[in-house]
Amino acid sequence: MNARRIVDLVPHAVLILGVLIFAFPIYMTLIGSTWDAATIARGNLPLTPGGEAAFNYDAAWNEGRGERVTGTPVNIMMVNSLIMALTIAVGKIAISILSAYAVAFFRFPGRMLFFWMIFVTLMLPVEVRIIPTYKVVADLGLIDTYAGLTIPLIASATATLLFRQFFLTIPDELVEAAKIDGAGPVRFFFDVLLPLSRTNIAALFVILFIYGWNQYLWPLLITTSHDMQTLVIGITRMIGNGESATDWNLIMATTVMALLPPVAVVVLMQRWFVRGLVDSEK
């Protein structure tokens, strides 16, 4: 009986260990953001919180600079990251739902050609076509602009496929009925299709918000001025070569603020997000 009880505890032990492996780095980052730079640089960082939290967060949010690091204030980078993540998420959803509507509900010459044109972009992640895409954006004069930061990432084969898949499951009778009631394609889209797509849109929004927020290589190339920097890039710019004697307290405070919005979105919208993720990849 006793052996049985110990066996029952093993899964809990393994899962708790897993949870700790994920939580520990975050915990140390939180601790790091509550001490002063000198304590961290000496290698004396304790495992318990210190008293510098207010100073560190205030300095990171408003100044973005310490004794050795000159970065961008978090309040500016936060706005940039939000604009980038929201534009990419909303933009991808908007243009994908429109093109999926066209492909699923209309018959017109070139339909399959357009469909494949969108489909093959699955095979061209931004990292692969990075240099020529950079050149196109530079030629258009979009370096250091929000347009340059977001529009090249906005086309989405995945979202288009997901919406098309969903549209194909809508019964013909519903379309028939709407047509008999005199609804044209625009009316049908706004009054029937859009409300029906609500859950899909919510799920996609979470995934695409995270995707936009976490972009790295693209903003690294496209943003050169401090005012355009996003949070994720800002952190690694502050770290530089990773010397011990730098303003680690500010870097850690910045990191905490950089991971808060996406983590909040995932945790709060967990149900939609898990469903949407599994659906959109199938």
Add this chain to the structure above:
Amino acid sequence: MQRRVVFGNRLLPYLLLAPQVAVTLIFFHWPAAQAIEQSMLLQDAFGLRSQFVWFENFEAVLADPNYLHTVRVTVVFSLAVTVLSMVLALLFAVLADAGIRGRNVYKTLLIWPYALAPAVAAVLWMFIVHPDIGVLGRALNDLGVAWDYRLNDTQALSMVILASAWKQVSYNFIFFLAGLQAIPRSLLEAAAIDGAGAGRRFWTITFPLLSPTTFFLLVVNLVYAFFETFGVIHALTRGGPGKATETLIYRVYVDGVINNDLGGSSAQSVILMLVVVALTALQFRFIERKVHYA
């Protein structure tokens, strides 16, 4: 594949498609074509004139021992990240799927790392394993291990693998959990009644039925390790020490952006495109097969 009832408007579908098609043409097809063209051009030292050289850039890239070294690093790195993150995720998913108490709490606590950027994951780990200021890094040095991932090749590669895999476990966990929940309980119960133990049930029923998920994740994780881990490497090691952690995508960046070698970097981009095409084709072939059996 189309619905029976459709709208009969002539102009509207083109208008609906216009934004997506415009973005796709300008920022996907045009640059991809440019990459292919550029990969066959050789520029002079000042970038003023270029000459069409067919596949010389590819020959140069593929004959470069440095490039072959990068290929080896990429293969080791990608396989390690994929296997490590998938094995851990499967273990956690199997445990959380069993009727365990507090499973929803465990689920939430294992899912949130999905929200982290790869580069941020690297920064979190850097702060822990830094040889001078990190809790673990210092502890290792105190124990007499000569730990400095900034100087030691193997340690550097282990760190980028660890940070990349750590960030990816939650993604795999979500999919394995969904896959496990789709397995009919009756099968497992029948096997249990027939006297099959937990291990045997896992290897003869759960694991085979999970193979579509496993295969799908295999491809997705390889793509992740190939491309999205750029942030981890850039934040943690910058490809160093030497070229110990330089993967193919990092090298495209170094050659194209820092060394300004457009022909060579484009040839590398085209090679990477072929890799993605192969991986995507593999995935879709497989999905088709799955549809047949379902």
